[in-house]
Amino acid sequence: MKVIKFLFITDLDNTLVGNRQATDALLHKLLLIREQIYVIYATGRSIHSASDLKTDQGLLEPDYWVTGVGSEIYHRGQQDQTWAARLSIDWNRAAIADLLRAYDELLPQPAAEQNPWKISYFLKPTADPTILTRIENQLADFGAKLIFSSGQDVDILPRSGDKGLAITYLREHLAMPPEKTVVCGDSGNDISLFQQGTLGIIVGNARAELLDWYSRYGTPQQYVANAPYAWGILEGLQHFGFL
Numbered sequence: 001m002k003v004i005k006f007l008f009i010t011d012l013d014n015t016l017v018g019n020r021q022a023t024d025a026l027l028h029k030l031l032l033i034r035e036q037i038y039v040i041y042a043t044g045r046s047i048h049s050a051s052d053l054k055t056d057q058g059l060l061e062p063d064y065w066v067t068g069v070g071s072e073i074y075h076r077g078q079q080d081q082t083w084a085a086r087l088s089i090d091w092n093r094a095a096i097a098d099l100l101r102a103y104d105e106l107l108p109q110p111a112a113e114q115n116p117w118k119i120s121y122f123l124k125p126t127a128d129p130t131i132l133t134r135i136e137n138q139l140a141d142f143g144a145k146l147i148f149s150s151g152q153d154v155d156i157l158p159r160s161g162d163k164g165l166a167i168t169y170l171r172e173h174l175a176m177p178p179e180k181t182v183v184c185g186d187s188g189n190d191i192s193l194f195q196q197g198t199l200g201i202i203v204g205n206a207r208a209e210l211l212d213w214y215s216r217y218g219t220p221q222q223y224v225a226n227a228p229y230a231w232g233i234l235e236g237l238q239h240f241g242f243l
């Protein structure tokens, strides 16, 4: 039987990817222990866009993909249908899209970034961000949640979906304990990753929305790295004694 040392979960953009040398240095270390770890990529990108990024950057093949901010899960090219069914409960995509059409402040993202369990917009630069609280309150009645990232990305997902809930589902499936699980991220859509009772690494280049969350709710289980991008992941994995 394969003995797994830890479950490694990372965001892609501006966390694993963003500094070429750092990505390579981390991948080199991970490749040496690839048989002893599980790897999950948890990204806001669609599976197509994330796979292209993996090819472009020469990333290692993960065991699972959590894509579209946790709206979809893929394993060996197959979409997880149990997850899809779970997210479909009480989720009325068309009704929400109708409701949000009234907001001039929201600009729909390209079709490739939309999926049956994710409606994505850009908040217009001129818009007042407090509008998001109003939208969030309205969405609660629709079994939906709003996730704001990087000062511009607005994702609407079913209540039962986000990166954090998706990785807990997979962690339980893999029977990995939280203390042998580490999540890494840099922005707002990663906050849910840090709310799952696992270890966490916030990279040195993290965005204000994640650092604000950490200043309010952070615990010693989360490590804020000094170094940016994958250098920060390396620093954190060393801090937790995984490397």
Ligand code: GLC
Pocket: 043, 044, 045, 046, 069, 109, 113, 120, 121, 149, 153, 154, 155, 189
């Ligand atoms: C990625 C996705 C986009 C999403 C953003 C933040 O950029 O492509 O749809 O809004 O992540 O989650």
Ligand code: MG
Pocket: 011, 012, 013, 014, 015, 185, 186, 187
């Ligand atoms: Mg990111």
